[in-house]
Amino acid sequence: MDKAVLDVLTEYEARAEREFAEMAKLTWEQIGSRIDEFLIFVGPETGRLMHMLAVAAEARVLVEVGASYGYSTVWLADALGDTDGHLVTLDTGASDAAQQNLAHADAVQPGLARRVEFRQEDGGAYLAGLGDATVDLLFLDAERVQYPSWWPHPVRVLRRGAVLAIDNVLSHPDEVAPFLALLAREPSLARSTVAVGKGLHLAWAGGAGRPS
Numbered sequence: 379m380d381k382a383v384l385d386v387l388t389e390y391e392a393r394a395e396r397e398f399a400e401m402a403k404l405t406w407e408q409i410g411s412r413i414d415e416f417l418i419f420v421g422p423e424t425g426r427l428m429h430m431l432a433v434a435a436e437a438r439v440l441v442e443v444g445a446s447y448g449y450s451t452v453w454l455a456d457a458l459g460d461t462d463g464h465l466v467t468l469d470t471g472a473s474d475a476a477q478q479n480l481a482h483a484d485a486v487q488p489g490l491a492r493r494v495e496f497r498q499e500d501g502g503a504y505l506a507g508l509g510d511a512t513v514d515l516l517f518l519d520a521e522r523v524q525y526p527s528w529w530p531h532p533v534r535v536l537r538r539g540a541v542l543a544i545d546n547v548l549s550h551p552d553e554v555a556p557f558l559a560l561l562a563r564e565p566s567l568a569r570s571t572v573a574v575g576k577g578l579h580l581a582w583a584g585g586a587g588r589p590s
């Protein structure tokens with residue numbers, strides 16, 4: 379990754395640290411009522427791992443559900459420089475801040491922004507509209523309890539060899555358990571939880587009979 383893009387990501391991380399310190403002084407009710415003000419992101423270890431996965435899988439069609447301020451979007455957009463791919467990133471909220479942040483990264487590494495399409499849309503509805511086996515990497519970082527209602531689309535859209543990554547599986551195990559149980563029933567998926575950041579569950583669409 380370009381050093382200048384890493385510097386942009388480091389700015390996000392510094393902002394997140396300041397905001398975590400501020401959040402620590404608030405009650406859960408206060409945090410809940412101001413949640414949109416805070417940068418909630420995957421963090422550098424998960425960002426770096428998602429970048430590695432995208433490059434290793436030679437992912438050309440990426441979908442991210444949960445853009446927020448675009449931190450993970452910048453990591454994925456950078457990986458696409460190696461694969462000549464395209465990222466659709468979805469959020470039910472407005473993506474102005476994410477687009478500004480990506481533009482900031484694009485200013486230091488031209489080309490990043492044109493690899494990304496922002497859509498203000500529900501992730502489940504978007505996945506339902508995609509064709510079978512059309513996605514190389516799907517990253518779910520949205521409203522976790524909704525994922526089971528999106529079934530079977532998060533798996534149906536995966537190409538053979540594709541990666542499905544779900545964040546927050548260690549920070550919010552109860553919320554993701556129903557979705558992980560659905561994945562566990564799929565013989566075509568090999569799965570593992572990686573203890574980076576808030577916990578990343580990885581499912582690889584390797585084909586029937588693979589160990590999971």
Ligand SMILES: C[S@@+](CC[C@H](N)C(=O)[O-])C[C@H]1O[C@@H](n2cnc3c(N)ncnc32)[C@H](O)[C@@H]1O
Nearest residue numbers: 419420444446449450469470500501519520521
């Ligand atoms: C934790 S933030 C994403 C952080 C981002 N991936 C990062 O690391 O920078 C979760 C985002 O998911 C969005 N979201 C929640 N439910 C959604 C849904 N059903 N479809 C699309 N986006 C959703 C929220 O609006 C919020 O911005």
